[in-house]
Amino acid sequence: MKGKVYIVGAGPGDPKLLTLKALEVLRGSDVVLYDRLVNPEILHLLRSGTKTIYVGKKEGEQEERQEMILNLMEEFVREGYKVTRLKGGDPFIFGRGAEEVLYLLERDIEVEVVPGISSCIAVPELAGIPLTLRGCSSAFAVVSGRRCRGEVRWSDYAKVDTLVILMGVGNRDCIARELIKAGRDPEELVAFVEKGTWKEERVIFSTLGSVAEGLVEVDPPAVFVVGRVVEFAKTLKKSREVVAC
Numbered sequence: 211m212k213g214k215v216y217i218v219g220a221g222p223g224d225p226k227l228l229t230l231k232a233l234e235v236l237r238g239s240d241v242v243l244y245d246r247l248v249n250p251e252i253l254h255l256l257r258s259g260t261k262t263i264y265v266g267k268k269e270g271e272q273e274e275r276q277e278m279i280l281n282l283m284e285e286f287v288r289e290g291y292k293v294t295r296l297k298g299g300d301p302f303i304f305g306r307g308a309e310e311v312l313y314l315l316e317r318d319i320e321v322e323v324v325p326g327i328s329s330c331i332a333v334p335e336l337a338g339i340p341l342t343l344r345g346c347s348s349a350f351a352v353v354s355g356r357r358c359r360g361e362v363r364w365s366d367y368a369k370v371d372t373l374v375i376l377m378g379v380g381n382r383d384c385i386a387r388e389l390i391k392a393g394r395d396p397e398e399l400v401a402f403v404e405k406g407t408w409k410e411e412r413v414i415f416s417t418l419g420s421v422a423e424g425l426v427e428v429d430p431p432a433v434f435v436v437g438r439v440v441e442f443a444k445t446l447k448k449s450r451e452v453v454a455c
C-alpha cells in the first residue's frame with residue numbers, strides 16, 4: 211500500500227474548532243506527529259491503535275527537531291503508512307508547513323494540505339476583538355514578533371489599523387517601544403490573549419505605553435493585538451452592547 215502525508219491544521223486549541231476534513235484525515239491516519247500547540251484532547255478523537263508522537267520544539271532546538279520530524283515523516287510514509295503532521299492553527303501561518311510540503315514533493319512523496327483555523331484570527335475573535343470593523347479598522351497585518359530588531363520593519367507595520375503579533379510575548383516591551391517610536395499612540399489599547407480557546411484562556415488588556423515600560427505580565431503562547439478594535443472587546447465584555455469605534 212502507498213503511504214501519504216497530510217499536513218493538517220488543528221486550529222487554536224478547542225477541539226471543536228477542528229475542521230470536518232481534519233477530523234476525517236485524523237481518523238484515517240496510522241501515525242500522527244503533533245506539535246506543542248496542539249491540544250492533547252484532539253488526540254482522543256483518533257481511532258484506537260493510531261501511533262502518536264509528540265514532536266514539539268523547545269527554544270534553541272528548532273533546527274535539529276525539524277530535521278528529525280522530516281526524517282520521521284519520510285520513514286513512516288515509505289513503510290506505507292498514512293501519516294498526519296498535526297500543527298497548531300493553520301500549517302502555513304508561521305508553521306513551516308510549506309517547507310515540509312516542499313521537502314516531501316522533492317522526494318516524490320504524496321502530500322495533501324488541510325488548512326486549519328489560525329490563532330491569528332480565531333483567538334482575538336473569540337476574545338471579542340474584531341480585526342476589521344467599519345469606521346475603525348479597514349486592514350490588519352499578522353506579524354511575527356520573534357525578533358524585535360532587524361528583519362521586521364515596525365515603522366511600516368505601525369501604519370496598519372490593527373496589528374496581530376504572534377510569537378511576540380518575549381519581545382513585547384521592545385515591540386511596543388518600536389511602535390510608539392513609529393508614531394502609534396502610547397495610550398492605545400492593546401490585548402494579549404493567552405492560550406486562546408483553551409480552558410486556561412486569559413485576556414489581558416493594557417496600553418501600548420504600559421507594555422513599552424515593561425509593566426505587563428504575560429505568558430506564552432499569546433496573541434498580541436494592537437489597535438482601536440481592542441476597545442470593542444472591553445465594551446463588549448462590560449455591557450454586551452456594540453459600540454461605534
Ligand SMILES: C[S@@+](CC[C@H](N)C(=O)[O-])C[C@H]1O[C@@H](n2cnc3c(N)ncnc32)[C@H](O)[C@@H]1O
Binds near residue numbers: 222300305404433
Ligand atoms: C509558531 S506560531 C504558529 C501559529 C499557528 N500556525 C497558527 O496559525 O495559529 C505560534 C504562535 O501562535 C500564537 N498562538 C498559537 N495558538 C495560540 C493560542 N491558542 N492562544 C494564543 N496564541 C496562540 C502564539 O503567538 C504563538 O507564539
